[in-house]
Amino acid sequence: MPGAEIRDPTGGANHVGLRDYNERVVMSVIQRHGAIASVEIARRTRLSAQTVSVILRRLEAEGLITRGTPQRGKFGKPQTPVALAPGGVLSLGFKIGRRTTDLVLVDLAGKMRARLAATYAFPTPDKVMGFLRAGLPRIEATLSAEERARIAGIGVAVPFELWNWLDTVRASPHEMEAWRDFDFAAAIGEISDHKVFLSNDATAACAAEHAFGQGRGLSDYAYVFIGYFCGGGVVLNGAVHAGRTGNAGAFGTLPVGDTARPGHQLLHKASLYLLERRLLEAGEDPMRIWRGTEGWEGLGRPVDDWIEATARHLAVAAVAVCSVIDFEAVVIDGGFPTDVRARLIEAARRHLEGIETQGIARPVLREGAVGAQARSIGGAFLPIASEYLMVGASFGT
Amino acid sequence: MPGAEIRDPTGGANHVGLRDYNERVVMSVIQRHGAIASVEIARRTRLSAQTVSVILRRLEAEGLITRGTPQRGKFGKPQTPVALAPGGVLSLGFKIGRRTTDLVLVDLAGKMRARLAATYAFPTPDKVMGFLRAGLPRIEATLSAEERARIAGIGVAVPFELWNWLDTVRASPHEMEAWRDFDFAAAIGEISDHKVFLSNDATAACAAEHAFGQGRGLSDYAYVFIGYFCGGGVVLNGAVHAGRTGNAGAFGTLPVGDTARPGHQLLHKASLYLLERRLLEAGEDPMRIWRGTEGWEGLGRPVDDWIEATARHLAVAAVAVCSVIDFEAVVIDGGFPTDVRARLIEAARRHLEGIETQGIARPVLREGAVGAQARSIGGAFLPIASEYLMVGASFGT
DNA sequence: TTTAAATCAATAATAATTATTTATTGACAG
DNA sequence: CTGTCAATAAATAATTATTATTGATTTAAA
Structure with a gap:
C-alpha cells in the first residue's frame, strides 16, 4: 500500500x-x-x-x-x-438540504454575488448533481476570465449520513441508499476543475457565523443551527473545529429528556420538522415556514408551543455542550425569521435558569446573526478559510 | 491601565x-x-x-x-x-482531593520517584498548604542540587470550585469559603521558587493518561475520571485541551437521566460517593474503597449495583460527549481496582448498544491504564508538557 | 561493493533590529 | 495670515541573526 x-x-x-x-x-x-x-x-x-x-x-x-x-x-x-479586497477571492458554495439545494457565489467580504436554488421532495445524487451541472456554467458565465481564476474552490455543505433519514423524510429507500457510496469530490471533479471541500452542513453554517456574524467577537463557542433537523458546529481557539471526521458539533444527537424512551435526542426535540408537523395538525399551511422570505405572523399557537418546547431542550443541550468544552457562549441560529429567533433565545435563557449547572459556569446564550442562508454562505466560505485564513493548529507546509 | x-x-x-x-x-x-x-x-x-x-x-x-x-x-x-532521559526533567505534582492530598515527584518517564500523602475530613487552605510547606523540603532533601535545578515546576491538580461542595462533603461553610479567593500561585510562591501550573484535577488525570496510558495511541478523545465525584478531560489534535478557562471536560455537569428532576447531573449518577453511600446503607465499611491498595472483593451487591447504575449513565454521557466533538474514543478510569474498571467498561458498552446514536458514529469506550494515581501524576506532568511538549495550537514566542 | 544512517557545508528563506524616510500637526516668528 | 520648524508617528529600507533545506560526505554495517 x-x-x-x-x-x-x-x-x-x-x-x-x-x-x-x-x-x-x-x-x-x-x-x-x-x-x-x-x-x-x-x-x-x-x-x-x-x-x-x-x-x-x-x-x-x-x-x-x-x-x-x-x-x-x-x-x-x-x-x-x-x-x-472583496473581489480578491471568490468561492462557490453548494448546499444540499432536505427540501432545497442552493448554489451560491460569495466574495471575500461575505457578499452573495449569485444564487441558484432548486426544490424537491427529497434529494438524490442524480437530481442534485444535475442541478450543479446546469447551474455552475450559468454562474461562471457571469464572470470574467480573471474572476473565474480567483475562485478558491467549491465548498459542499451536506448533512451527515443523508441515507439515514428515510423514516423522517419519506423518501424512496433505493434512491437514498445511493448516497451511501456517493463520492462528492469525484463527481464534482468530473464537471469542474475547482478544488472540492466537503463539510457537514451545520459546520458550514458555523463557519459563516464565525466569519460574518456573532463569531467575530468570540473565539470559543458552540453554534447550533436549527433547520429541518438541528445540528451545529464548534469553534476553538478562534477557528472552526470540524473535528477528526468532520462531524464535530453534531448536537442533534445529544440525549435530552428521558433517555429511557426512544426519540430522546435533541434532533427530535428542537427541529423545524416538528413545527411542520404541528402546523399540519393545526390545519395551517406548513410550507410557509420553508419559503424563507416571509414572517411567521399569524401562525399562532403551533409556533408559540414549538418555541417553548424547543427552548426548553436547547437549554439542557447548552449545559451538556458547555460541560464538554468550556465555551464562551452558545450561539443559536436557524431557518426562521429574526423575531422568532429572538423569542427562542429569550425563552431558552429563561429555561436555563432552572437547570442545575454545578461544576461549570452557566452557559451564555447568544442570537446568531447570519440566518437561514448560513449553510450555503458558510459552504462557500470553507475554501476561503482553508486557503487563506487560520485553520486551527495545523502549521506544516 | x-x-x-x-x-x-x-x-x-x-x-x-x-x-x-x-x-x-x-x-x-x-x-x-x-x-x-x-x-x-x-x-x-x-x-x-x-x-x-x-x-x-x-x-x-x-x-x-x-x-x-x-x-x-x-x-x-x-x-x-x-x-x-528519564532524569532529564523532574516535576512536582500536588493533588488536592476530597479525602486526601498527595505530593509527588515524577520524572520524564512518568515514574513516581517520591510520594507524600495526607488525609482529612475535608480540605482547607491552611491544612493543605501546611502539608505542602512541610512536604516540599522533605522531597527536595532527597535530591542533589543538579536534580533540584531540573524540576520543571509544580503542577497543582485541584477540583473546580472547591467551595461549592458543602452539602456533599459536610464541611464547615466558613472554612470552605476560604477557597473562593485563594490564590495558589501566590501561596506556593511564598514557600518555593518553582513555576506553578494550576489545573483541574480531572484534566491533570487526563494528561497522565495521555502521556503514559491509552492516550499514547490516540489523538482525539474524551477522558472520564471517576473519583469522589466524576470529572474528565479532553484531548484534541494530540494535545490535552484544558479549555479557555481550564474547565473543559467537566463531564460531571452533563445532564443525564430525567432533566426535570434535581440531581440529574452525571456527578450524581456516576461518582464514588454514591458507592460510599450504598456501602454505608448495606452495613459495609465504606473506607475500604478509599485505601486504594486493596481489591473490592466481597463487597458484593452494593458494588455490583453501583457498577450497573454508573455504567448506564456513562453510556448516555458518552453519546453526549461524542455529539459535541467526534472523538476517537471515550477513555474511562477512576479510583477503583482494575477488575472493577474492566466490569464497568464492559457494562457501559452493553448499555451503549441500547442507546440511539443517529447522527454520529457509535462511541468507542476504552479502559484507562493509569488508575487512581492519575491525578497526581498528571499534575506533575503538566509542567513537563507545558515546557517541553506540544501544547495545542499555540505557536508564538 | 552496496546500502543506509548520520552529519557537514553551503544556501535560501524569513523575521527582528536599527536607521531612514515620509507625512502630518501645531507652535511661533515674521 | 503665512511660512518654517519641532514633535510625532507610520511606513519602509538596509542589515543582521536564526533556522530549515539541499546536496555532498562520512561512517558503519552486511
Whole structure:
C-alpha cells in the first residue's frame, strides 16, 4: 500500500510554513477586525512592523487586500488602513438540504454575488448533481476570465449520513441508499476543475457565523443551527473545529429528556420538522415556514408551543455542550425569521435558569446573526478559510 | 491601565518560535513512540534529517535525551535510537482531593520517584498548604542540587470550585469559603521558587493518561475520571485541551437521566460517593474503597449495583460527549481496582448498544491504564508538557 | 561493493533590529 | 495670515541573526 507511511498528526514546520502561517494570521486579523492599520496589525500579532509591511506588500500584489485613504487628524504620518479586497477571492458554495439545494457565489467580504436554488421532495445524487451541472456554467458565465481564476474552490455543505433519514423524510429507500457510496469530490471533479471541500452542513453554517456574524467577537463557542433537523458546529481557539471526521458539533444527537424512551435526542426535540408537523395538525399551511422570505405572523399557537418546547431542550443541550468544552457562549441560529429567533433565545435563557449547572459556569446564550442562508454562505466560505485564513493548529507546509 | 492592550488570541510566529515548535514536535514524537531512530523522527515529522540531527544534538546537550545502542543486523549504518532521559526533567505534582492530598515527584518517564500523602475530613487552605510547606523540603532533601535545578515546576491538580461542595462533603461553610479567593500561585510562591501550573484535577488525570496510558495511541478523545465525584478531560489534535478557562471536560455537569428532576447531573449518577453511600446503607465499611491498595472483593451487591447504575449513565454521557466533538474514543478510569474498571467498561458498552446514536458514529469506550494515581501524576506532568511538549495550537514566542 | 544512517557545508528563506524616510500637526516668528 | 520648524508617528529600507533545506560526505554495517 504505497503512501501509507506512518506520520504523526502534527508535523514539523519550516520557513515556508512560517510565512504561510504569518500570512494567515495577518489575513485573519484583517478579516475579523475590518479595515485596520498595519501598526495595529503588528501590535495585535506581535509581529514586527517591518514583517507586517513585507507581508502586506505580498498580499496586495496578490490582490487580496486594498489600502484605504490615510486617516488624518493626528500627529505623525497618517495611518493607512488595509482591508480585504472583496473581489480578491471568490468561492462557490453548494448546499444540499432536505427540501432545497442552493448554489451560491460569495466574495471575500461575505457578499452573495449569485444564487441558484432548486426544490424537491427529497434529494438524490442524480437530481442534485444535475442541478450543479446546469447551474455552475450559468454562474461562471457571469464572470470574467480573471474572476473565474480567483475562485478558491467549491465548498459542499451536506448533512451527515443523508441515507439515514428515510423514516423522517419519506423518501424512496433505493434512491437514498445511493448516497451511501456517493463520492462528492469525484463527481464534482468530473464537471469542474475547482478544488472540492466537503463539510457537514451545520459546520458550514458555523463557519459563516464565525466569519460574518456573532463569531467575530468570540473565539470559543458552540453554534447550533436549527433547520429541518438541528445540528451545529464548534469553534476553538478562534477557528472552526470540524473535528477528526468532520462531524464535530453534531448536537442533534445529544440525549435530552428521558433517555429511557426512544426519540430522546435533541434532533427530535428542537427541529423545524416538528413545527411542520404541528402546523399540519393545526390545519395551517406548513410550507410557509420553508419559503424563507416571509414572517411567521399569524401562525399562532403551533409556533408559540414549538418555541417553548424547543427552548426548553436547547437549554439542557447548552449545559451538556458547555460541560464538554468550556465555551464562551452558545450561539443559536436557524431557518426562521429574526423575531422568532429572538423569542427562542429569550425563552431558552429563561429555561436555563432552572437547570442545575454545578461544576461549570452557566452557559451564555447568544442570537446568531447570519440566518437561514448560513449553510450555503458558510459552504462557500470553507475554501476561503482553508486557503487563506487560520485553520486551527495545523502549521506544516 | 497598563498592559491592557488588545491582542488577538493567535499571534504571529518567528524563528525562535519555529525552533521551539520543532523541538517540541521532536520531543513529543519521542515521548509518544518511545526509543526511536532519528531517521524515523524525520519521516514522521516531515523535517529534514539534518534538522532533526541539529535538534537532537541540542536536546542531548540539555540532558533531555539519551542515545541507545546502535541497532545492527541490517545493511547500512546502524540506526541509533534516541529516548527521553528519564532524569532529564523532574516535576512536582500536588493533588488536592476530597479525602486526601498527595505530593509527588515524577520524572520524564512518568515514574513516581517520591510520594507524600495526607488525609482529612475535608480540605482547607491552611491544612493543605501546611502539608505542602512541610512536604516540599522533605522531597527536595532527597535530591542533589543538579536534580533540584531540573524540576520543571509544580503542577497543582485541584477540583473546580472547591467551595461549592458543602452539602456533599459536610464541611464547615466558613472554612470552605476560604477557597473562593485563594490564590495558589501566590501561596506556593511564598514557600518555593518553582513555576506553578494550576489545573483541574480531572484534566491533570487526563494528561497522565495521555502521556503514559491509552492516550499514547490516540489523538482525539474524551477522558472520564471517576473519583469522589466524576470529572474528565479532553484531548484534541494530540494535545490535552484544558479549555479557555481550564474547565473543559467537566463531564460531571452533563445532564443525564430525567432533566426535570434535581440531581440529574452525571456527578450524581456516576461518582464514588454514591458507592460510599450504598456501602454505608448495606452495613459495609465504606473506607475500604478509599485505601486504594486493596481489591473490592466481597463487597458484593452494593458494588455490583453501583457498577450497573454508573455504567448506564456513562453510556448516555458518552453519546453526549461524542455529539459535541467526534472523538476517537471515550477513555474511562477512576479510583477503583482494575477488575472493577474492566466490569464497568464492559457494562457501559452493553448499555451503549441500547442507546440511539443517529447522527454520529457509535462511541468507542476504552479502559484507562493509569488508575487512581492519575491525578497526581498528571499534575506533575503538566509542567513537563507545558515546557517541553506540544501544547495545542499555540505557536508564538 | 552496496546500502543506509548520520552529519557537514553551503544556501535560501524569513523575521527582528536599527536607521531612514515620509507625512502630518501645531507652535511661533515674521 | 503665512511660512518654517519641532514633535510625532507610520511606513519602509538596509542589515543582521536564526533556522530549515539541499546536496555532498562520512561512517558503519552486511
